[in-house]
Amino acid sequence: xxxxxxxxxxxxxxxxxxxxxxxxxxxxxxxxxxxxxxxxxxxxxxxxxxxxxxxxxxxxxxxxxxxxxxxxxxxxxxxxxxxxxxxxxxxxxxxxxxxxxxxxxxxxxxxxxxxxxxxxxxxxxxxxxxxxxxxxxxxxxxxxxxxxxxxxxxxxxxxxxxxxxxxxxxxxxxxxxxxxxxxxxxxxxxxxxxxxxxxxxxxxxxxxxxxxxxxxxxxxxxxxxxxxxxxxxxxxxxxxxxxxxxx
Numbered sequence: 359x360x361x362x363x364x365x366x367x368x369x370x371x372x373x374x375x376x377x378x379x380x381x382x383x384x385x386x387x388x389x390x391x392x393x394x395x396x397x398x399x400x401x402x403x404x405x406x407x408x409x410x411x412x413x414x415x416x417x418x419x420x421x422x423x424x425x426x427x428x429x430x431x432x433x434x435x436x437x438x439x440x441x442x443x444x445x446x447x448x449x450x451x452x453x454x455x456x457x458x459x460x461x462x463x464x465x466x467x468x469x470x471x472x473x474x475x476x477x478x479x480x481x482x483x484x485x486x487x488x489x490x491x492x493x494x495x496x497x498x499x500x501x502x503x504x505x506x507x508x509x510x511x512x513x514x515x516x517x518x519x520x521x522x523x524x525x526x527x528x529x530x531x532x533x534x535x536x537x538x539x540x541x542x543x544x545x546x547x548x549x550x551x552x553x554x555x556x557x558x559x560x561x562x563x564x565x566x567x568x569x570x571x572x573x574x575x576x577x578x579x580x581x582x583x584x585x586x587x588x589x590x591x592x593x594x595x596x597x598x599x600x601x602x603x604x605x
Contacts, residue, residue, distance in 0.1 A: 382444070389443060389544060393464055408498070415465060416505065416597050420511075422443060422460070424447045425447070425594065426448070426450060427580075429578045430449070433448075434449065435547075435548045437459075437547065439462075439463045439544040439546075442456055442460055451577065452574070454508070454509075455490075458492040458507055459475070462475050462494055462539060462542060465496065472496060473495070473539035475536075475537045476494065477490060477559075478531045478535075479531070479534075479535075479560060480531055489529060493506040494506075502520075504519075510586075510587060510598075513599050514600050515599060515602070517603040532560075535558060541556050
């Protein structure tokens with residue numbers, strides 16, 4: 359398990375690396391080179407193979423985006439797909455936005471159609487506090503599929519309507535926002551999508567981001583990294599895919 363000195367040094371290195379990364383963002387051609395890895399996937403011939411193809415996409419996503427204890431408050435919820443693929447790592451807490459954005463671009467690259475980027479607003483026991491969850495919806499032959507980067511490394515791939523089971527009874531979904539795939543580019547960030555009214559939130563205020571940033575900073579300890587994440591997953595850098603309602 360990492361000690362405090364290790365994390366301090368790692369953060370300093372990360373800060374400099376972040377500057378270097380953003381001065382050398384991947385070009386469109388470089389992005390295409392990364393995403394085209396999924397083109398080797400065979401298209402399905404029967405419905406059973408759909409889940410295999412979707413699983414392969416998730417494995418490719420995890421190959422190119424790692425979860426680490428590197429915390430940078432300026433990048434929380436503020437990374438585009440281009441920046442994600444340039445940086446190749448994200449802070450390990452609350453990564454459903456980052457992984458959903460990258461999943462969307464992988465699916466677009468291999469000509470999936472009728473893909474939606476979906477935002478759920480959730481209420482909590484506090485009247486002023488709302489949470490967000492992000493996932494991907496895909497409509498194929500009048501059937502709905504979803505990819506839910508639930509928590510830690512658990513990824514749910516399901517058929518039919520998405521049902522929130524990541525929150526307790528005190529955090530019900532109060533609003534759902536669905537954005538078609540062609541309205542989100544590789545350079546869009548979550549705050550930009552909100553400011554441009556692509557994502558029209560009813561309850562969650564962008565001012566709440568500071569609250570979550572402070573919480574992540576407080577929770578970012580060697581113990582939390584080990585006990586909440588590393589010790590709870592089969593492999594820190596591989597997805598744990600769960601298939602629901604396959605047939």
